[in-house]
Amino acid sequence: xxxxxxxPEWVTSGIPDNNAATVLSWGQIAxxxxxxxxxxxxxxVSPLTTLFILNLVAIIFYLIFAxxxxxxxxxxxxxxxxxxxxxxxxxxxxxxxxxxxxxxxEESAVPGLVSHLSRMDYPADRLQILLLVEADxxxxxxxxxxxxxxxxxxxxxxxxxxxxxKACNYGMAYADGEYLVIFDAEDRPDTDQLKKxxxxxxxxxxxxxxxxxxxxxxxxxxNFLTKLFAAEYSAxxxxxxxxxxxxxxxxxxxxxSNHFRIEALDEIGCWDPFNVTEDCDLGIRIHVRGYRTxxxxxxxxxxxxxxxxxxxxxxxxxxxxxxxxxxxxxRHHMLLLRNGRLSRLLHFxxxxxxxxxxLLANPIYWLLTAGWFLxxxxxxxxxxxxxxxxxxxxxxxxxxxxxxxxxxxxxxxRGYYHLVPYCLLIPFYWILMSIGAWKGVLQLITRPFFWEKxxxxxxxxxxxxxxxxxxxxxxxx
Amino acid sequence: xxxxxxxxxxxxxxxxxxxIAAAFVVFSLVLWFVHRGPQQEDLQFVVRAGxxxxxxxxxxxxxxxxxxxxxxxxxxxxxxxxxxxxxSPHAYGLAYLYGLAMLLAFGILPLAALLRRMRIPASxxxxxxxxxxxxxxxxxxxxSDALACxxxxxxxxxxDTDKRPMLRGLAGACYGFALFSHPAGIAISLLRxxxxxxxxxxxxSSGERRAVAWIQGSCIxxxxxxxxxxxxxxxxxxxxxxxxxxxxxxxxxxxxNVQHIxxxxxxxxxxxxxxxNGHWGxxxxxxxxxxxxxxxxxxxxxxxxxxxxxxxxxVVPKKTNxxxxxxxxxxxxxYARLGYxxxxxxxxxxxxxxxxxxxx
Numbered sequence: 001x002x003x004x005x006x007x008p009e010w011v012t013s014g015i016p017d018n019n020a021a022t023v024l025s026w027g028q029i030a031x032x033x034x035x036x037x038x039x040x041x042x043x044x045v046s047p048l049t050t051l052f053i054l055n056l057v058a059i060i061f062y063l064i065f066a067x068x069x070x071x072x073x074x075x076x077x078x079x080x081x082x083x084x085x086x087x088x089x090x091x092x093x094x095x096x097x098x099x100x101x102x103x104x105x106e107e108s109a110v111p112g113l114v115s116h117l118s119r120m121d122y123p124a125d126r127l128q129i130l131l132l133v134e135a136d137x138x139x140x141x142x143x144x145x146x147x148x149x150x151x152x153x154x155x156x157x158x159x160x161x162x163x164x165x166k167a168c169n170y171g172m173a174y175a176d177g178e179y180l181v182i183f184d185a186e187d188r189p190d191t192d193q194l195k196k197x198x199x200x201x202x203x204x205x206x207x208x209x210x211x212x213x214x215x216x217x218x219x220x221x222x223n224f225l226t227k228l229f230a231a232e233y234s235a236x237x238x239x240x241x242x243x244x245x246x247x248x249x250x251x252x253x254x255x256x257s258n259h260f261r262i263e264a265l266d267e268i269g270c271w272d273p274f275n276v277t278e279d280c281d282l283g284i285r286i287h288v289r290g291y292r293t294x295x296x297x298x299x300x301x302x303x304x305x306x307x308x309x310x311x312x313x314x315x316x317x318x319x320x321x322x323x324x325x326x327x328x329x330x331r332h333h334m335l336l337l338r339n340g341r342l343s344r345l346l347h348f349x350x351x352x353x354x355x356x357x358x359l360l361a362n363p364i365y366w367l368l369t370a371g372w373f374l375x376x377x378x379x380x381x382x383x384x385x386x387x388x389x390x391x392x393x394x395x396x397x398x399x400x401x402x403x404x405x406x407x408x409x410x411x412x413x414r415g416y417y418h419l420v421p422y423c424l425l426i427p428f429y430w431i432l433m434s435i436g437a438w439k440g441v442l443q444l445i446t447r448p449f450f451w452e453k454x455x456x457x458x459x460x461x462x463x464x465x466x467x468x469x470x471x472x473x474x475x476x477x
Numbered sequence: 478x479x480x481x482x483x484x485x486x487x488x489x490x491x492x493x494x495x496x497i498a499a500a501f502v503v504f505s506l507v508l509w510f511v512h513r514g515p516q517q518e519d520l521q522f523v524v525r526a527g528x529x530x531x532x533x534x535x536x537x538x539x540x541x542x543x544x545x546x547x548x549x550x551x552x553x554x555x556x557x558x559x560x561x562x563x564x565s566p567h568a569y570g571l572a573y574l575y576g577l578a579m580l581l582a583f584g585i586l587p588l589a590a591l592l593r594r595m596r597i598p599a600s601x602x603x604x605x606x607x608x609x610x611x612x613x614x615x616x617x618x619x620x621s622d623a624l625a626c627x628x629x630x631x632x633x634x635x636x637d638t639d640k641r642p643m644l645r646g647l648a649g650a651c652y653g654f655a656l657f658s659h660p661a662g663i664a665i666s667l668l669r670x671x672x673x674x675x676x677x678x679x680x681x682s683s684g685e686r687r688a689v690a691w692i693q694g695s696c697i698x699x700x701x702x703x704x705x706x707x708x709x710x711x712x713x714x715x716x717x718x719x720x721x722x723x724x725x726x727x728x729x730x731x732x733x734n735v736q737h738i739x740x741x742x743x744x745x746x747x748x749x750x751x752x753x754n755g756h757w758g759x760x761x762x763x764x765x766x767x768x769x770x771x772x773x774x775x776x777x778x779x780x781x782x783x784x785x786x787x788x789x790x791x792v793v794p795k796k797t798n799x800x801x802x803x804x805x806x807x808x809x810x811x812y813a814r815l816g817y818x819x820x821x822x823x824x825x826x827x828x829x830x831x832x833x834x835x836x837x
Contacts, residue, residue, distance in 0.1 A: 390555075405647075405695075408688075
């Protein structure tokens with residue numbers, strides 16, 4: 001039975017003061033403009049020296065980031081051994097669990113979603129499933145049809161910004177569980193995920209308020225793009241994120257399959273409706289408040305975007321969101337210095353700032369490398385004295401190889417043996433990532449709150465073992 | 478299932494780090510001891526020290542020397558660069574020794590893991606002893622750079638024999654580094670590649686085995702391609718280092734013997750500019766510097782500066798001379814085509830001269 005809590009004031013009430021409604025604060029503009037002006041002047045007055053210094057800074061940055069990722073992967077390997085779950089017998093009565101699924105134009109995905117969530121291994125009388133539907137989304141509403149008793153449809157009033165976090169904030173008023181999880185329309189979580197989450201919460205301290213399940217794709221074999229997308233996700237969720245948890249870095253949440261203690265989520269202020277990667281933002285705010293996120297050893301299977309256009313749009317939203325999150329928290333980034341640990345601040349800059357920087361800078365360095373081969377070597381040799389050339393070559397040769405090797409190992413770890421050779425082609429995937437990143441940066445200027453909706457065609461059927469197949473898909477490749 | 482509480486694992490990691498640090502100190506001392514004094518320095522030591530000096534001075538000879546022969550593979554020198562800031566310019570050979578010591582130190586835990594599987598007790602202590610003996614023996618020969626290769630192969634073997642597929646995949650990186658370290662590493666890695674290729678096409682090979690083979694094979698092929706690319710970029714020919722490699726594996730003279738011979742050569746032509754080509758120029762460096770001579774990796778027109786009006790004497794080790802391992806291998810008639818005329822020969826060297834016009 002649902003209960004209505006005090007409904008938060010619509011959209012802006014209850015959300016964090018420091019939010020993405022403001023893209024750049026006046027303070028940030030005041031700091032940024034002089035730096036930009038100085039850079040332009042230096043480029044005019046002394047272009048070669050300025051370019052050399054910029055190049056030097058970039059190489060140092062790349063080296064630090066490459067080592068950081070290596071350290072995270074080493075810690076990830078060790079972190080696997082640290083996961084301890086409470087025994088199921090010790091749980092007693094399963095706590096009330098709320099699943100929230102924001103929907104917008106998901107008419108094709110709804111039937112499969114309802115079917116799958118009905119089969120979650122959790123006592124039905126302890127499970128509340130909220131389908132959040134925009135009031136003007138009649139096609140999705142029509143597609144929902146008859147629902148099992150523990151399902152509810154929550155009609156979200158139409159309002160700007162038209163974002164997922166706005167809908168989730170509204171849905172919070174209807175959530176009556178002790179725990180809450182967000183799923184997307186195309187998600188197919190492992191059926192035992194909720195019980196596992198309860199067991200991990202029970203085995204963790206009260207400071208652990210969020211669990212992030214691993215995400216991967218059930219249509220990973222569809223085409224070249226989905227294969228590499230699966231490799232990327234495997235490397236991130238299996239080889240990187242556990243390491244970040246281990247070193248107490250702020251965790252950029254995955255947008256779906258985030259499990260929360262509802263009380264803590266309320267206290268933190270739920271989601272920023274203006275941030276297009278509200279999950280990343282929430283991950284940092286959890287960290288700033290002194291709470292922790294852990295990795296949940298359970299997978300949610302999603303539908304990978306398999307067309308290049310929508311993929312780039314999706315990626316552009318993610319990078320735009322990363323940048324929004326970075327800029328928002330940069331305003332008060334000293335809050336990250338909880339307990340005086342400088343490392344937390346460094347993690348924030350490396351995870352958010354460095355990721356965006358690398359995606360934006362990569363095309364420049366690819367062009368420089370191409371230029372070297374096409375005959376501009378003399379000019380470029382001037383930019384790279386030997387003491388800089390060696391670290392730069394190390395980045396190029398070893399750094400990129402390490403990333404490809406990570407992807408291969410991640411696929412091997414997952415049992416995606418047939419994907420291992422495809423990882424050799426990941427540099428082409430990086431090109432798409434950079435295109436998405438530049439699009440995201442430009443859109444941050446032109447349309448900061450626009451949500452690039454990812455189309456889904458999730459008609460997948462659940463098959464044995466918790467995997468999903470669509471027509472023609474081999475669930476056990 | 479993990480039964481070890483986190484606190485014990487942290488202690489284990491700390492102990493491992495201490496073992497590596499202690500091993501580094503021990504191996505550094507051993508290698509320093511066997512190289513104490515100029516008369517003990519092996520030829521690899523001298524060549525590597527010279528390459529480091531050239532690299533630090535941004536002399537293009539350093540880059541050329543890194544990739545111009547399979548006898549002098551790049552990895553031991555590149556690792557030594559990490560220690561260059563901590564030694565004086567006159568002691569770059571120490572940086573080379575520290576680099577070897579560091580790599581051997583990283584090999585102690587893999588060797589201990591292998592010994593544990595063979596149920597040998599006190600595996601870490603035994604590993605330390607074994608590698609110390611290896612450093613003292615192999616390190617004292619002209620094949621000291623083989624220690625780098627041995628370290629990487631130990632890591633590869635320990636990873637490759639682990640039950641976890643991810644670690645077996647990671648062994649590929651170690652095979653790749655071994656390839657970069659020594660000709661033996663090239664041979665072993667390429668043999669491993671053939672073995673992996675066979676595994677990939679055998680019917681009945683599991684998906685996991687094929688995937689591991691792909692990963693290891695990719696690492697080895699990548700390392701080979703990078704080496705070939707570097708050779709092409711620096712020397713202008715992808716096969717240069719292979720063509721330059723003299724497969725003579727006799728134990729070579731130590732540095733003091735070489736210096737004695739070269740002093741004699743320099744005394745025979747006191748008014749000439751002595752020129753040597755190939756890595757052995759580093760061995761002749763002291764004599765060349767004292768006589769205003771020149772050394773190059775690759776002989777060509779214009780090696781000797783125009784402002785030097787002295788007659789040139791090009792000294793080339795004969796094939797029967799052990800130094801020829803470190804000398805540039807040339808095609809017959811190359812010197813004549815470059816304008817060098819044979820002056821005379823003795824048992825160990827050929828001496829060429831050229832007119833000053835030939836140098837223009």
